[in-house]
Structure formats: structure tokens, C-alpha cells
Amino acid sequence: MDRKECVSGDWVQIERVILEAGSRAPGVPEDTAALPMIARMKGFAVHDAVVGEPLEVESTIGRRLAGTLVAVLPTYSHDFGAPVPELTRAGLQARARVRGEGG
Amino acid sequence: MGRARDYQSVMQRREDIIKEALGLDYSRFARGDMAFDYEAMMREVGYSLEETRTIQRDLGVGDTPLVELRNLTALVRSFAPSGMGARILLKDEAANPSGSFKARRAALSVQRAKEQGYRGVIAATSGNYGAALASQAAMRGLDCIIVQEVFDSRMIGQPEIVEKGRKCEAYGAEVHQMTVGPELFYYMLLLLEDTGYFNASLYTPYGIAGIETLGYEIAEGVREKYDRDPDAVVVTHAGGGNITGTTRGLMQAGCQDTQIIAASVDISGLHMAGDADFNRKSFTTGHTGFGIPFATWPDRADVPRNAARPLRYMQRYVLVHQGEVFYATELLSVLDGLERGPAGNTALAAALPLAAELPREAVIVVQESEYTGAGKHPTAQLTFARENGVAVRTGDPADSVPGASIVIPEEVEQVRAREHSLDRMRTSLIRNAVAFADMDVLGPREIRFLAEETARDETFVTGTLESLGIRYEMGSDA
Numbered sequence: 001m002d003r004k005e006c007v008s009g010d011w012v013q014i015e016r017v018i019l020e021a022g023s024r025a026p027g028v029p030e031d032t033a034a035l036p037m038i039a040r041m042k043g044f045a046v047h048d049a050v051v052g053e054p055l056e057v058e059s060t061i062g063r064r065l066a067g068t069l070v071a072v073l074p075t076y077s078h079d080f081g082a083p084v085p086e087l088t089r090a091g092l093q094a095r096a097r098v099r100g101e102g103g
Numbered sequence: 104m105g106r107a108r109d110y111q112s113v114m115q116r117r118e119d120i121i122k123e124a125l126g127l128d129y130s131r132f133a134r135g136d137m138a139f140d141y142e143a144m145m146r147e148v149g150y151s152l153e154e155t156r157t158i159q160r161d162l163g164v165g166d167t168p169l170v171e172l173r174n175l176t177a178l179v180r181s182f183a184p185s186g187m188g189a190r191i192l193l194k195d196e197a198a199n200p201s202g203s204f205k206a207r208r209a210a211l212s213v214q215r216a217k218e219q220g221y222r223g224v225i226a227a228t229s230g231n232y233g234a235a236l237a238s239q240a241a242m243r244g245l246d247c248i249i250v251q252e253v254f255d256s257r258m259i260g261q262p263e264i265v266e267k268g269r270k271c272e273a274y275g276a277e278v279h280q281m282t283v284g285p286e287l288f289y290y291m292l293l294l295l296e297d298t299g300y301f302n303a304s305l306y307t308p309y310g311i312a313g314i315e316t317l318g319y320e321i322a323e324g325v326r327e328k329y330d331r332d333p334d335a336v337v338v339t340h341a342g343g344g345n346i347t348g349t350t351r352g353l354m355q356a357g358c359q360d361t362q363i364i365a366a367s368v369d370i371s372g373l374h375m376a377g378d379a380d381f382n383r384k385s386f387t388t389g390h391t392g393f394g395i396p397f398a399t400w401p402d403r404a405d406v407p408r409n410a411a412r413p414l415r416y417m418q419r420y421v422l423v424h425q426g427e428v429f430y431a432t433e434l435l436s437v438l439d440g441l442e443r444g445p446a447g448n449t450a451l452a453a454a455l456p457l458a459a460e461l462p463r464e465a466v467i468v469v470q471e472s473e474y475t476g477a478g479k480h481p482t483a484q485l486t487f488a489r490e491n492g493v494a495v496r497t498g499d500p501a502d503s504v505p506g507a508s509i510v511i512p513e514e515v516e517q518v519r520a521r522e523h524s525l526d527r528m529r530t531s532l533i534r535n536a537v538a539f540a541d542m543d544v545l546g547p548r549e550i551r552f553l554a555e556e557t558a559r560d561e562t563f564v565t566g567t568l569e570s571l572g573i574r575y576e577m578g579s580d581a
Contacts, residue, residue, distance in 0.1 A: 041277065
């Protein structure tokens with residue numbers, strides 16, 4: 001389903017390197033300093049592009065932002081995760097205690 | 104020609120950029136190299152508490168329910184010593200627009216931006232404040248840009264922050280999602296410069312004064328229902344605004360004997376700016392990674408003088424473990440029928456053992472709740488923790504190691520509020536203040552200021568200076 005190309009007007013996500021590895025702030029931990037600092041933004045594509053190509057977008061507040069195309073129609077993939085029976089059990093145990101003692 | 108946009112150049116312009124983006128000249132409050140007039144800065148807000156209330160009410164902010172948690176109270180009484188086990192109340196701040204108390208802070212920031220003629224507002228925050236600001240900006244017809252720290256280098260984001268980003272987008276904000284690093288601030292400066300928008304920092308006087316209504320409402324609500332002042336108020340502590348504003352509100356309501364207790368999640372050992380550590384913690388706020396540094400050096404913030412000064416206000420500081428907060432979140436749902444977001448329940452977890460220390464007739468208030476949803480939920484966050492190599496199990500939370508394990512208590516007695524020494528933090532604050540001011544010898548003005556900053560007397564300050572080998576002179580001001 002993942003589209004690799006966008007046309008002008010598509011809702012897309014772009015990214016841009018803000019600071020290259022080596023130009024990071026003094027004092028950041030070593031693992032972080034060895035990496036670029038990247039920003040990702042979303043908006044409507046103002047021209048056609050393929051993932052990895054430079055692309056300008058118009059943001060929700062009408063600003064033009066430049067970067068490279070990362071995703072077309074980027075999906076929210078966060079969810080409620082898997083059940084955690086340990087928590088459920090602990091909650092029910094506490095409830096039984098209150099009901100047992102409080103009536 | 105455009106101005107240089109490299110890190111060093113932008114950081115050198117920071118003072119001018121901030122001044123332009125706030126319409127507030129902080130140098131007016133300075134009193135020498137170290138001290139400043141905090142109350143004069145707070146008066147700069149220009150609204151009384153009643154006026155702030157009116158502004159917030161017009162926007163549907165505040166007047167949230169104060170709910171008695173009857174079953175959690177009963178649970179605490181089942182193990183508390185005879186005659187002990189205070190009534191636990193929850194100020195249900197999730198009922199605010201955008202689902203958290205942060206709407207109170209955003210309401211005043213946006214009001215200020217609007218009055219000053221700014222077209223938009225910007226904030227760097229991975230917390231609920233982003234959504235609050237985006238929501239308030241939408242109500243008032245201003246543009247909003249939110250900068251968030253979201254991803255590690257694999258471009259994986261914690262579900263909680265990803266959800267907060269979605270919520271900002273839902274309110275029409277332009278959202279910039281960054282990889283880990285403190286240079287978020289540099290990037291925000293660039294955006295302020297490019298747009299000329301208002302710096303709606305969490306730490307301006309407006310961002311703090313907006314919370315005073317919360318403390319005030321707690322005092323009013325408890326007096327009305329229980330005919331007494333709150334005996335204790337427990338506040339989730341991160342950047343310090345929550346405890347500062349809430350306590351100032353309680354003080355304005357005349358609650359002199361209410362004990363103010365700050366609570367944070369213990370994530371000691373994890374580096375805040377480390378790429379590898381970033382996704383090994385389940386809490387993105389309300390934790391010691393913000394709580395301790397912001398208390399011991401408030402002016403590390405994105406404004407020259409932070410209006411949040413937690414050590415002036417907290418009377419106790421207690422730490423809880425991640426597993427205890429998830430447990431408290433589950434209990435709040437199953438026992439008292441309120442499903443609320445995990446991070447805001449840090450104070451709730453601490454309140455369980457704290458209520459057991461207080462007599463039955465006492466009232467302890469958990470000062471906020473926050474919305475919950477996909478990503479911002481114990482099951483989402485524990486699933487993510489497991490995927491990132493963190494062990495999740497039941498047992499004694501005292502055995503947990505931040506970044507390696509999360510231990511969910513099996514019984515409520517296993518939830519503990521562990522004292523963190525305030526005097527140790529006060530000593531750090533004094534050391535940091537001296538280092539920042541770069542002064543060789545402190546005078547009476549600095550000693551008085553440090554006494555205010557630490558909520559201790561001048562003897563404590565001079566004793567600490569002596570133990571740190573810092574010179575000072577008593578006597579009259581020059």
C-alpha cells in the first residue's frame with residue numbers, strides 16, 4: 001500500500017537534516033553526537049516527487065517547508081498495544097480487597 | 104543577506120531572538136549578576152487571579168471536577184495503621200480542552216500573544232503542552248508551531264509522544280518532529296526568527312500564572328465539600344511549573360498549612376540526551392530527568408529567567424517507579440472508574456502511600472489527571488518497553504532498574520513514596536547559581552536571593568556556601 005511517489009497536492013511527510021553529525025552541540029552524549037539531528041514535517045506536496053527526492057510542502061499554516069520526501073499519506077501507527085495481564089490481575093486483586101472489606 | 108544559521112551563530116543571537124519573541128525585557132528584573140526580582144517579573148503578567156479565571160472560563164478552561172476516589176481511599180485504609188488513611192481526591196484536569204491542565208498555561212500565553220499582535224505561537228515541547236497550545240491557538244485564531252523530540256536514530260518514536268504529535272496536528276498545528284538532542288532549542292530559535300511568532304514557552308510568567316487558578320480551585324473545592332483546607336497536595340513534577348503555579352494559587356487562597364509534595368518518576372541512570380537511552384524509558388515527562396535538573400537550575404529553560412522555581416515551593420520531594428505509576432493508573436480505572444493517562448498519575452501513585460501517613464479525617468489532593476488514548480496508555484507503553492528490551496514483570500518495584508526493568512506491584516503496600524533530599528537539591532541550586540553568575544564573592548543581596556530560591560534562611564545559605572568553599576561578605580548592600 002505504501003506509495004513511493006507523490007503528486008502535487010498529496011498529504012506527505014518530509015525530512016530534513018538540521019545539524020550534521022559532527023556539528024552537534026557541545027556536551028551531547030557520544031552516541032547522539034555521532035548522528036545527524038533530523039526534523040520531520042508534514043504538509044501538502046507542492047510538486048511531484050519520489051521518496052528520497054527533494055520536495056517542498058505547504059504546511060497546515062500555509063508555510064513552505066523544504067526537505068526530502070519520506071512518506072506519502074503517512075499513517076499513525078500507534079495503538080493500545082498488547083494486553084498486560086500482570087496489570088489486569090493486580091487491578092482485580094485490589095478491587096477484590098476493597099469489595100471484601102468495604103462490602 | 105540572511106543571517107548565519109549554524110549552531111554557534113544562532114545561539115549567540117539567542118537573547119535578542121527571545122526578547123523579540125516575548126516582548127519582555129528580562130534585564131529589567133536583574134539585581135546584580137545573580138539575583139533578580141521574581142515577584143516583579145510575575146507581576147508583569149498584569150492579570151489578577153480573578154481576571155485569569157475569567158479569561159480561562161471564556162475559553163472553557165478550568166473549573167474541572169474535584170473527584171473523591173472512594174475506592175482507592177478504602178484500599179489505602181485496608182493497610183494504613185488504625186485511624187489513618189486520608190481521603191484521596193483527584194482534580195480531574197483531563198476535563199480541560201485538549202485533555203490536561205496545560206490548557207491553563209496555554210490560555211494565558213495565547214492571550215498575551217494575541218494582545219501583543221503576534222500572528223502565531225511556537226513552543227518546543229514533547230508533552231501535553233503542545234496540544235494545549237495548539238488547541239488554544241485554534242480557539243483564538245492564531246497559527247501554531249510545535250517542535251517535539253520524538254525519534255531515536257532508527258526513527259522510532261515512543262507511542263506517547265507520537266500520540267501527542269497527532270493531537271497537535273488534529274488542532275491544525277504545524278508539527279516538527281525531531282530526533283533526540285538538546286539542540287531542539289536551537290531549532291526553535293530558528294523558527295522564532297523565521298516566523299516572528301510568539302515564544303509560548305512553558306516557563307514565561309504567563310505560562311506559570313495560568314496554573315495559579317488550579318491551586319485556587321483546589322482550595323475552594325476542598326473547603327466547600329469538606330469544610331477544611333487540603334492537608335496535602337501532591338503534584339507531578341517535571342519542569343517545575345506545575346508545583347510553582349499550583350502552590351502560588353493555594354497561597355493566594357490562604358492555605359497556609361497545606362503540605363506541598365512534589366512527585367516524580369525515578370528514571371535515574373538514563374541519559375536525557377542519549378540516543379540509546381531515549382526509548383528505554385516509558386515516561387516522557389514527570390520524571391527525574393527533568394525534575395531534578397529543573398529544580399536545581401531553573402534557568403536552563405528557553406527563557407532568560409524561568410518563572411517556574413520549584414525549590415521555592417516544594418516542601419517534600421518523593422520518587423516513585425514506573426511500574427508503580429502504571430499500577431496506579433490501572434487501579435484508578437478498575438476501582439474508581441476513571442481511565443486517565445499514565446504520566447499524570449505519577450502524583451496519584453505517590454498519594455497512595457502518602458495518604459496512609461495521614462489521619463482519616465485529612466484530605467490529600469492529587470492535583471491533576473490527563474487524557475488517555477492510543478499510545479498514551481499503560482498497555483501501549485508497556486508493549487513498547489518490551490519491544491525495546493525492557494523486562495516487564497510483577498514483584499517489588501524497589502527491584503526495578505530504569506531502562507532495564509519495570510516491576511508492577513502485586514499489592515498496594517508495595518507502592519512507596521521514596522524521599523529525595525531537598526537539602527541536597529538546594530545545595531546544588533546554590534552551586535549552580537554561583538557558577539552561572541561567575542562571582543568570586545557573594546554579598547548580602549545574593550545571600551538573600553539564595554535564601555528565597557531555596558525557601559530556607561540565610562544561615563542555611565551561608566552554611567552551604569562555607570561547605571562549598573564559596574566566599575561571601577555579610578553587611579550592607581553596596
